[in-house]
Amino acid sequence: MNNKKTLKKALNIIVPFLLGGGILWWMYRDTNFQDMEEVVLHQMNWGWMLFSLVFGVTAQMFRGIRWKQTLAPLGEHPHMADCIHAIFISYASSLIIPRSGELSRCGILAKYDKTPFLKALGTVVTERIIDSLLLLSITVAVIMAQLAVFNSFFNNTGTNLNDILEGFTTTGYLVTALCLLITVGFMWLAMKRFTFMQKVRTMLSNIKEGVLSLKGVENKSLFVFYTVAIWASYFLHYWITFRCFSFMEGLGFTAAIVSFIVGSISVIVPTPNGAGPWHFAVKTILILYGLTDTEAVTFVLIVHTIQTALVPVLGIFSLIVLGMRSAVSSKAITN
Numbered sequence: 001m002n003n004k005k006t007l008k009k010a011l012n013i014i015v016p017f018l019l020g021g022g023i024l025w026w027m028y029r030d031t032n033f034q035d036m037e038e039v040v041l042h043q044m045n046w047g048w049m050l051f052s053l054v055f056g057v058t059a060q061m062f063r064g065i066r067w068k069q070t071l072a073p074l075g076e077h078p079h080m081a082d083c084i085h086a087i088f089i090s091y092a093s094s095l096i097i098p099r100s101g102e103l104s105r106c107g108i109l110a111k112y113d114k115t116p117f118l119k120a121l122g123t124v125v126t127e128r129i130i131d132s133l134l135l136l137s138i139t140v141a142v143i144m145a146q147l148a149v150f151n152s153f154f155n156n157t158g159t160n161l162n163d164i165l166e167g168f169t170t171t172g173y174l175v176t177a178l179c180l181l182i183t184v185g186f187m188w189l190a191m192k193r194f195t196f197m198q199k200v201r202t203m204l205s206n207i208k209e210g211v212l213s214l215k216g217v218e219n220k221s222l223f224v225f226y227t228v229a230i231w232a233s234y235f236l237h238y239w240i241t242f243r244c245f246s247f248m249e250g251l252g253f254t255a256a257i258v259s260f261i262v263g264s265i266s267v268i269v270p271t272p273n274g275a276g277p278w279h280f281a282v283k284t285i286l287i288l289y290g291l292t293d294t295e296a297v298t299f300v301l302i303v304h305t306i307q308t309a310l311v312p313v314l315g316i317f318s319l320i321v322l323g324m325r326s327a328v329s330s331k332a333i334t335n
Helices: 002-028 033-043 046-074 080-096 101-112 117-145 147-157 161-166 170-193 197-216 220-244 253-266 277-288 293-334
Strands: none
Touching: 002 277, 002 293, 033 293, 046 080, 046 117, 046 197, 046 220, 046 293, 080 101, 080 293, 101 117, 101 293, 117 147, 117 220, 117 253, 220 253, 220 293, 253 277, 277 293
């Protein structure tokens, strides 16, 4: 049993790296990295690049502030600084094990503020739902405005929806629906029949309480502001980098928002910080807007590498701060 758990944990780390690494190798197998080094050292505007990093920090800070607000209706009032540190650490941990950030940030609050882990996890689910709805709304609006570009993207990447759906027959749809119903029915019977599932029901109840916490948020307008601020920061974090390269000067807001949306969707694929899928998706969009292949791959590799480097820096900073605080607290108790 322990061997199986160890193997599963190892695969959770190795497979995402192999997937992202494979895509990156395929994309950059013929790249002249000496030319790219020349761009970084002599042609790129580092002032704008460093300025873009400011919004990478504010995006995570606003996320931490919003998280504190969603915890308040549950009677949990962690320190705002701890919420922000937890967010910094969560993004850094996801670089090692994709999707682990949601758990690690709840663990941070449980350790330093005694916030119940499952309640905190429920609020994380709420955040994900809200963010997904906002991203979906923006995506629909952008697709409607840039339908021709998205149609070209789907055709060029082999993800045309019609081609996918044509592979399904009526029988296929029925079998899929039946399998889903059987799965749901089995889970329901298991929860009703086995006594050990009482613990699961309690766990789900705590998570549900966290999910519904949004109903009790006192200032919903402020919650909306934080949500918009998070995504505005993410966008500025990306868009400002356009000013770092001379070959990006011809691309305006439309190219930025379309490539931002496609890049945001691509990180659903579980690789470290979207490495690989993000590069491919954004590169494809930028080429559709007029960049050459060399210019597009140069942009995505440099921008993603530098902005990803910010993530562990913030995570290490927060670990140091929290570690120092724990050391001071332990010393005070000893004295």
